[in-house]
Amino acid sequence: MINCLIVEDEPLAAELLKSYIAKVPDLTLAAHCDSGVDAFGVLQRQPIQLMFLDIRMPRLTGLELLKTLQHPPPVVLTTAYREYAVESYDYDVLDYLVKPIQFDRFLKAIGKYYQRQMTPQPAVQAATPDAFEQAYLFFRVDREQQKVWLKDILYIEGLGDYVRIFTTDGTLVTYERLSYLEEKLPEEHFVRVHKSYIICADRVQSFTGSSVKIAGKHIPVGRMFKERLARFGR
Numbered sequence: 662m663i664n665c666l667i668v669e670d671e672p673l674a675a676e677l678l679k680s681y682i683a684k685v686p687d688l689t690l691a692a693h694c695d696s697g698v699d700a701f702g703v704l705q706r707q708p709i710q711l712m713f714l715d716i717r718m719p720r721l722t723g724l725e726l727l728k729t730l731q732h733p734p735p736v737v738l739t740t741a742y743r744e745y746a747v748e749s750y751d752y753d754v755l756d757y758l759v760k761p762i763q764f765d766r767f768l769k770a771i772g773k774y775y776q777r778q779m780t781p782q783p784a785v786q787a788a789t790p791d792a793f794e795q796a797y798l799f800f801r802v803d804r805e806q807q808k809v810w811l812k813d814i815l816y817i818e819g820l821g822d823y824v825r826i827f828t829t830d831g832t833l834v835t836y837e838r839l840s841y842l843e844e845k846l847p848e849e850h851f852v853r854v855h856k857s858y859i860i861c862a863d864r865v866q867s868f869t870g871s872s873v874k875i876a877g878k879h880i881p882v883g884r885m886f887k888e889r890l891a892r893f894g895r
Contacts, residue, residue, distance in 0.1 A: 664691040697721030
């Protein structure tokens with residue numbers, strides 16, 4: 662069962678989420694809190710696999726709660742305010758649901774949870790050159806899981822909730838957040854150089870302060886990411 666935590670101070674919104682959770686066989690409600698402070702306590706005491714988190718709450722907002730958590734569970738933000746959508750990307754949330762939440766939209770968020778859990782970790786750790794040669798990931802493309810060797814990846818482009826992976830054999834598009842994929846790739850070989858790009862440092866042909874060249878393509882380097890790239894150029 663997937664233990665769910667609802668963090669919601671509006672009674673009607675909380676009851677709606679409870680009814681939706683009850684309709685999905687794999688979900689179970691572990692707790693409901695009406696404040697971020699109470700939710701923080703619950704997260705310290707019991708395992709939570711999925712959190713439905715309101716943003717505007719007294720004492721501690723949803724985003725402020727996320728800032729306090731070192732290893733938060735997958736989070737679905739629930740709010741009546743669309744203006745927080747852009748900021749939510751900084752927290753690598755699973756989904757962003759705008760109230761009133763419809764059941765079909767709720768199910769789509771649950772689908773994203775399953776998709777993330779099904780994405781395998783690298784087969785081996787890439788701590789040595791030989792290990793990196795053998796490391797791979799599976800990515801869902803259409804209706805099948807496609808194997809991609811890490812050594813064949815040139816660079817990766819973020820497309821919102823999707824990424825486009827450029828390899829020596831071609832390109833593929835899969836449902837994956839760039840920030841989540843960044844955590845799974847070995848930092849000895851991959852570096853994020855822009856909010857929309859991760860590159861394989863081994864594939865860099867040349868670089869300047871504003872771009873890198875891989876397979877003939879110039880990829881922009883964001884100001885926030887220049888220091889990360891510099892360590893590979895020493």
